[in-house]
Amino acid sequence: MGNGEEESVVRVEIAALSTRDSPRVLGADPDHVETLAAVQDELPPILVHRATMNVIDGVHRLRAARLRGDDEIPVRFYDGDVADAFVVAVQHNIAHGLPLSLTDRKSAAERIIASHPQWSDRRIASATGIAPGTVAEIRRRTSGTATVRIGQDGRARPVNGVEGRRMAAELIRKDPGLSLRQVARAVGISPETVRDVRNRLKQGDDPVPAPRGERDRTVSLAARRRAPAVRPAAERRTAPSERAAVVERLRGDPALRLSETGRNLLMLLNVHTMKQQDWDEIIKNVPPHRVGIVAQLARDCAELWADVATRMEGRVVGVV
Incomplete structure (x- = not known):
């Protein structure tokens, strides 16, 4: 994905700009807007998607300019497509200014998984500023189903290494004369992996090697089967009445009751003494x-x- 940004700065009428596609789930921060509006010097140019005139980076600066009564604002344009423009918006908004919240970044990752399903977890994590494991968890909850993913180095890799090996084996069987690189490019795995698949086929072995530590995992599985069954989380959870009784006892502890941090803790814990029907009513409304x-x-x-x-x-x- 190219950056699509032009270095030249032009002045654009504020009324022509849109902020409808911001990665900020809760919108602009009013306090930050007021802080920027108080700055005497002209603020840095904002970044705008030329095709839609939507602000990619600089929503707070735009709001500040409006607050000051400005009619125009300096702009740099971005010429990529809408999906890539959103990625650029996220990258800019985690790099400087008022950072995106964790909620914003997770929401952005979910959207990027949908728009760029072929991207690797690590590449999306780099773009959104969250951990690759968090991206993987979000992907499991969504429907991204690409057969290959593009890493940060631009190389395509199969989502499932096992499937990549089986696809390579099928190609080799159909056309043994294909080079390692030809198979690698067609399937999206490395030439060395193709070499290993080819060698395994020559030896009559399965193209997919047995998982490492399979025996250890078998033993571990047997141990887990002997272990007592773990109850579901809902069954392990303490009843609201019991939580309320514990919090009430904590209130009687002077070490908590007489300190500011202790009172804050008691206040937070008190929220979780509500009955299940109260939570149901909140969720419903x-x-x-x-x-x-x-x-x-x-x-x-x-x-x-x-x-x-x-x-x-x-x-x-x-x-x-």
């Missing part, structure tokens, strides 16, 4: 157009609490 955002925020909060639990347990282990 979230506006349909806000369900996705609220769901993502709920996941983020769950991740934060899981991190808190892990760090707390680490403190307990360290206590002498």
Whole structure:
């Protein structure tokens, strides 16, 4: 994907610009807009998608210019397609200015997976500023189904290495005269992998090698089968009445009740003493157009609490 940006700066009427496709899920930050509006010097040029006149980078600067009563703003244009323009918007907005929130970046990753399903998890992670593992988890929850993915180095690789080897084996059987590079290009795997597939076929072996540590995994599986069954999360969860009783006991601890951080903790914990029917009522009354955002925020909060639990347990282990 080329950057599609022109270095020349032109002045464009603010009324001609759109901000409808921003990667910021909750929109511009009013406080940041006011801060920029107070700057006396002219702000740096914004980046605009020429075909749609949509602002790729610089929504806060545009709002600040409007707040100051400006009629025009300096602009650099981007000439790529809409899908690539969104990727550029994300890249710019995690690199400088007011960074995208974790929710914004996860939402952007989901959209990029849909628009660029052939991109690798690592490439999307680099574009959105989140971990490759997080991208992989988002991909599992969505429907990206490319047969190959393009890595950061621009090379195509099969989504499934096993499938790539089987496709290479089929090509070699049909036309043994094909070179390693010809097969590699056709299937999207490395020439060395094709060489290994060809050697395995000559020896009468399966083109896909047996997984490493298969015996260890078999033993591990047997051990897991002997282990007691793990109850579903809903069954392991403490009842709201029990949580409320524990929080009430914590309120009686002066070390918590008489410190600001302790009171903050008690306030946060109190939210989770609500009954299930109260949560059901909250879920039912979230506006349909806000369900996705609220769901993502709920996941983020769950991740934060899981991190808190892990760090707390680490403190307990360290206590002498």
